[in-house]
Amino acid sequence: MKSTSITVPAGxxxxxxxxxxxxxxxxxxxxxxxxxHIMTDDHSYQAISAxxxxxxxxxxxxxxxxxxSEGIRFDKAYVENSLSTPSRACLMTGLYSHQNGQRTLxxxxxxxxxxxxxxLQQAGYQTAMIGKWHMQCEPKGFDWYYVLxxxxxxxxxxxxxxxxxxxxxxxxxxxxxxxxARAIEFLEQRDPDKPFCLxxxxxxxxxxxxxxxxxxxxxxxxxxxxxxxFHDTWSDKxxxxxxxxxxxxxxxxxxxxLKIEELDVEPTGAPHPKRALLNGLNRMxxxxxxxxxxxxxxxxxxxxxxxxxxxxxxxxxxxxxVRDYLRCIRSVDDSVGEILEYVDSHGLADNTIIVYTSxxxxxxxxxxxxxxxxMYEESFRTPLIIRYPGGRGGLVSNAFVQNLxxxxxxxxxxxxxxxxxxxxxxxxxxxxxxGKQPCKWRKYMxxxxxxxxxxxxxxxxxxxxxxxxxxxxxxxxxxxxxxEFYDLRxxxxxxxxxxxxxxxxxxxRRLQKQLDKFxxxxxxxxx
Ligand code: SGN
Ligand code: CA
Numbered sequence: 001m002k003s004t005s006i007t008v009p010a011g012x013x014x015x016x017x018x019x020x021x022x023x024x025x026x027x028x029x030x031x032x033x034x035x036x037h038i039m040t041d042d043h044s045y046q047a048i049s050a051x052x053x054x055x056x057x058x059x060x061x062x063x064x065x066x067x068x069s070e071g072i073r074f075d076k077a078y079v080e081n082s083l084s085t086p087s088r089a090c091l092m093t094g095l096y097s098h099q100n101g102q103r104t105l106x107x108x109x110x111x112x113x114x115x116x117x118x119x120l121q122q123a124g125y126q127t128a129m130i131g132k133w134h135m136q137c138e139p140k141g142f143d144w145y146y147v148l149x150x151x152x153x154x155x156x157x158x159x160x161x162x163x164x165x166x167x168x169x170x171x172x173x174x175x176x177x178x179x180x181a182r183a184i185e186f187l188e189q190r191d192p193d194k195p196f197c198l199x200x201x202x203x204x205x206x207x208x209x210x211x212x213x214x215x216x217x218x219x220x221x222x223x224x225x226x227x228x229x230f231h232d233t234w235s236d237k238x239x240x241x242x243x244x245x246x247x248x249x250x251x252x253x254x255x256x257x258l259k260i261e262e263l264d265v266e267p268t269g270a271p272h273p274k275r276a277l278l279n280g281l282n283r284m285x286x287x288x289x290x291x292x293x294x295x296x297x298x299x300x301x302x303x304x305x306x307x308x309x310x311x312x313x314x315x316x317x318x319x320x321x322v323r324d325y326l327r328c329i330r331s332v333d334d335s336v337g338e339i340l341e342y343v344d345s346h347g348l349a350d351n352t353i354i355v356y357t358s359x360x361x362x363x364x365x366x367x368x369x370x371x372x373x374x375m376y377e378e379s380f381r382t383p384l385i386i387r388y389p390g391g392r393g394g395l396v397s398n399a400f401v402q403n404l405x406x407x408x409x410x411x412x413x414x415x416x417x418x419x420x421x422x423x424x425x426x427x428x429x430x431x432x433x434x435g436k437q438p439c440k441w442r443k444y445m446x447x448x449x450x451x452x453x454x455x456x457x458x459x460x461x462x463x464x465x466x467x468x469x470x471x472x473x474x475x476x477x478x479x480x481x482x483x484e485f486y487d488l489r490x491x492x493x494x495x496x497x498x499x500x501x502x503x504x505x506x507x508x509r510r511l512q513k514q515l516d517k518f519x520x521x522x523x524x525x526x527x
Contacts, residue, residue, distance in 0.1 A: 032125075033389065033413050034352040035197040036339065037406070039091070040332050041084060041132055041206040042372065043358035045383040046227075047329050051075075054225045055364055059326040063337035064385065067356055071387030072395040072435045076467060079403045082360040082372045082379040083451055084151075085109075085134050087403060088201075092116055092135075094407025094422035096448070098524060103450040107136050114419070116407045117141025120197050123414045128186040131179040131201035144189075146182040148175070152203035154210040155283040172285065174212040175203040176331040180338050187342055195351075197410060202335065204328040207370075208256050210280050211327030213288045216295035218330060219323045226318060229493050232367040236497040238484060239477040240459035246363070246371035248317050251456070257370075258320050260300050318365050325364070349389065353413060355406070356385040366493070373458040375447045375472045376494050380465070388431045397435030400467055401427060402445055423522070444511075446518040448527075452476065462527050464515040470494075471511035475527055485511070 046053040049060040050068035079087050081097045089095075089102030092115040097103045101110035117127045118141035129139050133147035146159040149168045157175045158168035159182070171178045183200045190196050211218075234241035245251045254263040256274035264275050284292060308316050336356065343352055361379045363369035372379035382403065387393075404424030411418050412426035429438045448462040463472035468489050475481040485499040485508050498504045519527060 031351055032195045032415060034195050034348060035120075035125075035410050035413055036200065036343070036352060036354045037091075037198070037410075038200045038202075038336060038339065038354070038356045040202045040204060040329075040358045042360065042362045043205060043329065043332070043383060044362040044364050044378060045381060046364045046366075046378070047205075047326060048383050048385075050385065051383065055227075055322065055326075058222050058224060059219060059329065061329060061333040061336075063333045063340060064356060066340065067336060067354065067387050068385045068394070070393040071354070071385055071391060072397050072431060074384035074386070074397045074399065074401055074435070076398050077357070077382050077384035077401045077403075078380050078445055078447070078465070079360045079382050080445075080447055081449055082374070082447075083449070084132070084206075084359050086450075087359040088132075088134055090403050091406050094404060094419070094424050096404070096423070096446070096522060097450065098448065098522070098526075099421070102135065103448075104454070105451060109135050109137050111137045111140070115141045116410055117197070117199075119411060119416050119419075120414050123416045124194060125414055126190050126194050126196040128183075128190075128196065128198045129201070130182045130186065130199065131175075132203050132206075133201070144186050146179075148203060151206060153283055154203065154280055155288060156285070157203070170283075174331065176212065176328075176335050179203070180335040183339060184342055187346070187348075195414070197414075200335075200339065202332050204332050205325050208259075208280065209321065209324040209328050211324055212331045213291040215327040215330050216291060218327050220299075222323070224319060224322045224326075226315070227364065227366045229366045229495060230318070230368055232495065234367065236495060238474055238482045238497075239479050240374070240461065240474045241367070243477070244369070244374075244456055244458050246369045246373075246456040246458070248321060248365055248368060248370055249314050252317055252321065252370065258317060259296055259324070260303065261296070262300055262304060321370065322364060351389055353389065354387045356383070357403075357406075358382045371456050373449055373451065373456060375449065375461060375463045375465075375470065377488070377492070380447060386427070386431060391431060392434055395435045397430060397437075398467070399427075399430045399435060399437035400442055400445060401425075401430070402442075444514045444518070446515075446522065448524065450526075460526075462515070462519075462524065464511050464518060466511070466514075469507055469511055471508065471515060473515065473527060483508075 045051045046055050048064050049056040050065040050073055085105050086097045086102045089100045089109050093100040093113050100113055102108035121127050121141050127142045128144040129142045130146050132152050139145045139147055144162055146161045149158050154175050156170045157178055158170045160168045179202055253274045254260045255272050264272050266272055343349055360372045361381045362372050363378050366378045405427050408418045408422055408424045409427040412428050443466055445465050450460050452460050459474045460476045461472050461474040470486045472484045483499050484497045486494045
């Protein structure tokens with residue numbers, strides 16, 4: 001597997017520091033901004049009310065909305081590979097998956113690559129990583145860290161820290177609350193004379209969407225609207241859409257995903273394969289467990305007695321899924337509120353950039369799905385809200401941005417020159433121009449998904465998008481490689497694959513040329 005190392009040009013950080021150190025001439029050093037990067041796991045933009053999606057209208061996120069009303073909401077923010085570990089590797093390296101080695105879940109990351117955290121540290125920043133790390137390498141470049149084990153646990157989550165000598169130590173409570181508490185603890189104990197960069201990476205709302213006890217009843221009376229594409233039969237789509245295993249209908253499990261504990265055996269009498277994953281319940285203390293039983297017990301009983309079938313059963317699954325997911329989101333929204341409150345009440349608002357995003361998007365029943373991975377909008381796109389000190393609030397940006405841009409942005413904030421290998425762009429020019437995309441900016445974006453074989457059986461694909469059109473190339477399937485083409489202006493739900501329509505032929509060719517160009521320039525080695 002090929003990978004590119006970011007060679008830290010000797011003295012780069014030091015040179016940047018010197019450029020920012022006019023004390024020599026008797027002036028006060030300009031204060032560099034602090035950075036807080038809050039990232040959730042699998043948070044769909046459909047579930048942030050500032051984005052205005054019908055789902056979130058009934059489950060508002062007041063603190064995220066506040067961040068948007070004081071900052072910029074990005075409507076065209078995307079990832080380069082819609083999966084956790086690759087997304088995190090991209091955040092840390094500013095490189096595409098094939099460049100940093102992390103193409104799939106599991107092993108991959110090339111640890112010889114210098115991480116942004118290391119560059120920030122060399123530039124005098126105090127660095128901290130809290131929550132989901134999800135890479136099979138030690139956190140590097142952090143003065144302070146508390147990271148979850150693998151995917152992390154919702155209840156009594158175990159953390160490995162800069163103090164724990166490699167051991168994971170369980171902490172009482174709920175993951176979102178523990179991550180928030182550790183983040184605040186970092187802010188409390190830091191050296192106030194130095195700038196900091198704090199990554200707050202929540203586990204929520206990752207599968208299997210276990211809410212905190214205080215929200216077990218939230219939304220129980222709300223009926224959430226089904227997305228328009230809920231009953232999609234993928235008639236216009238190729239093999240990948242037909243062989244995936246991420247439908248609410250057939251692939252969500254009663255026991256693990258939908259929390260019907262009573263259905264913990266297969267029709268054969270064998271224990272359900274996902275039974276073990278209910279270990280989540282065993283991590284609860286007795287009070288939490290009792291609250292859980294009190295909430296789900298009667299609901300499960302009513303469900304089992306109702307013998308739902310067909311469409312009714314499917315819609316019941318959707319409601320339970322979405323309610324649990326949004327309950328988890330509510331805990332994250334509280335966390336955002338707590339962090340904002342800390343920043344604002346400790347005189348940090350004027351010198352701290354706050355970024356809210358997810359490691360990728362997620363399906364809330366669109367096309368009948370949960371999970372992510374595909375280059376279709378719900379998973380390719382990711383929520384992004386940025387509050388910048390002194391910046392105007394309530395802005396909406398249509399700048400075409402990608403998670404490759406975080407690393408260059410944070411280096412720019414710190415006054416560190418971006419290593420040549422990073423193809424992303426600093427977002428500071430966008431932020432400083434009220435969200436406007438600068439004249440010289442990317443017109444096209446490259447995407448590549450590799451994780452097959454894997455649980456949800458999504459075929460490998462790469463593709464190119466501009467702000468209106470999208471060309472996706474699926475490869476490695478049973479029936480040979482094939483392409484799909486969408487016109488997002490006419491068809492925002494991507495229901496009509498126009499790859500063979502004559503009126504799109506010129507546009508398909510244009511995107512094909514761009515795709516070829518990306519593959520050559522980025523030295524992509526499979527497609
Ligand atoms: C787990 C989940 C999958 C999910 C991946 C990747 N299965 O394997 O549903 O797609 O994580 O998620 S589970 O049975 O363990 O819940 S990611 O966010 O880490 O990319
Ligand atoms: Ca994720």
